[in-house]
Amino acid sequence: xxxxxxxxxxxxxxxxxxxxxxxxxxxxxxxxxxxxxxxxxxxxxxxxxxxxxxxxxxxxxxxxxxxxxxxxxxxxxxxxxxxxxxxxxxxxxxxxxxxxxxxxxxxxxxxxxxxxxxxxxxxxxxxxxxxxxxxxxxxxxxxxxxxxxxxxxxxxxxxxxxxxxxxxxxxxxxxxxxxxxxxxxxxxxxxxxxxxxxxxxxxxxxxxxxxxxxxxxxxxxxxxxxxxxxxxxxxxxxxxxxxxxxxxxxxxxxxxxxxxxxxxxxxxxxxxxxxxxxxxxxxxxxxxxxxxxxxxxxxxxxxxxxxxxxxxxxxxxxxxxxxxxxxxxxxxxxxxxxxxxxxxxxxxxxxxxxxxxxxxxxxxxxxxxxxxxxxxxxxxxxxxxxxxxxxxxxxxxxxxxxxxx
Numbered sequence: 001x002x003x004x005x006x007x008x009x010x011x012x013x014x015x016x017x018x019x020x021x022x023x024x025x026x027x028x029x030x031x032x033x034x035x036x037x038x039x040x041x042x043x044x045x046x047x048x049x050x051x052x053x054x055x056x057x058x059x060x061x062x063x064x065x066x067x068x069x070x071x072x073x074x075x076x077x078x079x080x081x082x083x084x085x086x087x088x089x090x091x092x093x094x095x096x097x098x099x100x101x102x103x104x105x106x107x108x109x110x111x112x113x114x115x116x117x118x119x120x121x122x123x124x125x126x127x128x129x130x131x132x133x134x135x136x137x138x139x140x141x142x143x144x145x146x147x148x149x150x151x152x153x154x155x156x157x158x159x160x161x162x163x164x165x166x167x168x169x170x171x172x173x174x175x176x177x178x179x180x181x182x183x184x185x186x187x188x189x190x191x192x193x194x195x196x197x198x199x200x201x202x203x204x205x206x207x208x209x210x211x212x213x214x215x216x217x218x219x220x221x222x223x224x225x226x227x228x229x230x231x232x233x234x235x236x237x238x239x240x241x242x243x244x245x246x247x248x249x250x251x252x253x254x255x256x257x258x259x260x261x262x263x264x265x266x267x268x269x270x271x272x273x274x275x276x277x278x279x280x281x282x283x284x285x286x287x288x289x290x291x292x293x294x295x296x297x298x299x300x301x302x303x304x305x306x307x308x309x310x311x312x313x314x315x316x317x318x319x320x321x322x323x324x325x326x327x328x329x330x331x332x333x334x335x336x337x338x339x340x341x342x343x344x345x346x347x348x349x350x351x352x353x354x355x356x357x358x359x360x361x362x363x364x365x366x367x368x369x370x371x372x373x374x375x376x377x378x379x380x381x382x383x384x385x386x387x388x389x390x391x392x393x394x395x396x397x398x399x400x401x402x403x404x405x
Contacts, residue, residue, distance in 0.1 A: 020361060021403050024371065024395060025336045028198065028312045028354025029170070031228040032361075033265065040268040041230070046261035052251055068263040075270035079204050079277070080219065081212050082236035084243030087266060088250065088258045089233040092197045092222035093122040097131060098254055099218055099235065100164070102246045103191045106133025108163035111156060114138035116341050118171025123195055134164070143344050146305060147176045154180035161188045167216065168195035171340045171352060173312050174305040175209050182215040191242075193218045199310055200234075201226030201356065204273050205281020208310060212238055226284065226311050228360045229269035232262055283364055284311045287355035290365040294372030299382055303344055311359075314350040315375075316342045318384030323349040329387050333378055334395035351385070363402065370398045 016032060019025055045065055051058045054066035069087065076085035089095045104110065110129055113119030121127035125136035137160065140152035148167070157165060165185045167178055178194070185192045194211035200221040202208035212219055219236045223229040237243050273280075288309040292302045295315070303314035317323050323339050330337055342348030353375075358367065377392055379385040395403075 019336075021400075022395070023334050023336050024374065024399055024403070025357040026353045026355070026371075027336050027338050027357065028340075028352045029225050029338065030336075030354070031224050031226070031357055033224075033229050033269065034272065034360075036272065037229055037265045037268045040264040042261050042264045044261070045263065046259045049257045050260050051257055053247065065260045065263070068260065068267060072263055072267050072270065075267060075274065076234060076236060079270055079274050080200075080236050081210060082219065083238050084236065084240050086235040086243065086246055086250070087232070087263065088255055089235070090258065090262075091231065091233045092195065092220050093120075093128055093233075095220045095233040095235045096122040096166075096193075096195065097128050098246065098250060099193055099220060100129060100132035100134055101254070102249045103193075103218070103242070104132065104134055104163045108134060109160060110134045110136050110164040110166055111139050111153070111160065111162045112136050112166040113169045114141065116346065117141040117343050118169035118340055120170040120195065120197075123166050123169070137162075139165075139167075141343070146173050146303065146343065148178065148181070150177040150180045154184040157181060157184035157188060157190060162190050165190050165192045166195065167192060167211065168197070168199070170198055171312065171314070171343055172198055172310050173303060173314060173343075174308050174310065178211060178214050178216065186215065191218065192216045193220060195220050197222040198225050198312070201228070201273065201277065202281045202284065202310060205277035205279075205284075207281040207285050212236065217242065223266065223269060225354075226281070226356045227269060227273065228280075228356070230262060230265050232266055234266075280359060284356050284359045285309050286365040287311075287359055287363070287368055288313055291353070291355060291368040291372055294369050295375055298372055298376035300372075300376060300379060300385060301382055303342070303350065311354050311356040313353050313355075314340065314342065315353060315379070316344070316384045317349045317351060318381050318386050319348070321384070321386050326385075326387055327351070329391070330378060333392055334399075335374065335378065348384075361403070367402055370402060374399055 050062040050065040054069045072087040073085040140149035142149040194216045199208045223232040292304040292313045340352040342350040380388045
C-alpha cells in the first residue's frame with residue numbers, strides 16, 4: 001500500500017465522523033444510515049450471483065437471497081401502501097430507466113418536469129428518457145405557488161395524450177396537487193409515475209401525501225435522502241400486473257445480477273421506518289419551518305411555503321454571484337449546501353437547503369436558530385444572497401457544540 005493510498009483509506013474511515021461533527025450538512029440529497037442499517041450490510045450475500053426471480057434463480061445456494069427479496073418487498077409494500085415492490089436496482093435513476101422501458105415504447109410521449117423547476121436528469125428531456133427513446137414535453141409549473149400547475153398539467157395531459165406522465169422533482173418545497181393530473185392520465189390511458197426520491201421518508205411518515213393513495217400507478221425512489229439508508233433504488237406500484245411486467249423485463253433484458261449484500265440494510269431501513277417514520281418526518285418538517293422563519297428574521301431571502309414544509313427550502317443567489325464559487329466558499333467554512341434552479345425566476349440559481357441530515361442526527365427545531373445565525377453570518381443580500389467578505393473561516397463554537405451533543 002502506498003502512502004497516498006493509506007491517507008485515502010484513513011480519510012474514508014473518518015469521513016462519517018467528519019460529516020457529523022466537523023461539517024454542517026444542509027445538503028438536501030444526502031443522509032447517513034443508522035449504525036443498525038450499516039451493521040446489516042452482508043458481503044457474503046453478494047459473493048454469489050443471484051440471477052432470476054425469487055426462488056427460481058439460475059445459481060444454487062441463493063435461497064437466502066430470495067428470502068430477503070420477499071421480505072424487502074413485503075416491508076416496502078407495508079410502508080408505502082403498495083401492491084408490489086421491486087428492490088433489485090441500485091439507484092432511482094436506473095429505476096426510472098427500467099420503468100420507461102417497461103411501460104413505454106421508443107418514440108412515445110412522456111410529460112415530465114422541466115429542468116428549470118428541478119426536474120432531475122433521470123426524469124426530463126436531455127437525460128435518462130432519451131436512452132429509452134422517449135419524446136419529452138415539460139409540464140407547466142406554478143412559480144407563485146411553488147408547485148406543479150395542476151390544472152394546466154391536467155389540461156395538457158388531456159390534449160397531448162401521452163404514454164407516461166412523470167411527477168415529482170428534485171426541488172420540492174411543498175406538496176403538489178396531483179389528483180387532477182392522475183385523473184386526466186387515467187382518462188387517456190397514460191401511466192403515471194411519481195419520483196419520490198426526495199420525499200419518500202416524508203411519505204412514509206405521513207407529512208407528505210402518498211402518491212399511491214392519490215392513484216399514481218408507479219412510485220420510484222432512492223433510499224438515502226429523506227429515507228436514511230444506503231444508496232439503493234426501489235420501485236413500487238398499485239397494479240400487480242405492472243409489477244410482473246417490470247420483473248419480466250428486468251430478468252430478461254435488464255438485470256443479470258446485482259449486489260444482494262444491500263438487501264439486509266434495506267430491510268432494516270424499511271422496518272425501522274415503519275416504527276419511527278412519523279416522528280422522524282415531523283421533526284424534519286419542524287426543522288424546515290423553523291429554519292425558514294429564522295433565516296427570514298435575519299434578513300435572508302427564503303423560498304418556502306408558510307405551511308406544509310418538506311425537507312427543503314431555497315435561498316436565491318444574486319445574479320452577480322458565481323453559484324459554484326459560493327458553494328465552494330461555504331464548504332470552506334464548514335457548511336455543505338447544494339445548488340438548484342430558482343423555481344421562482346427564469347435562469348436564476350438558488351441554494352437548496354435540506355434539514356433531513358440534521359434530523360437524522362437528532363436535532364430538532366430549537367437547534368435551527370444557531371444554524372440560521374451561521375447562515376446569516378456567511379451570507380448577505382435581501383434580494384439574492386452573496387458571500388459576506390468577513391464570513392467565519394470555520395464552524396463557530398455554537399455549531400460545533402450543537403453537533404458534538
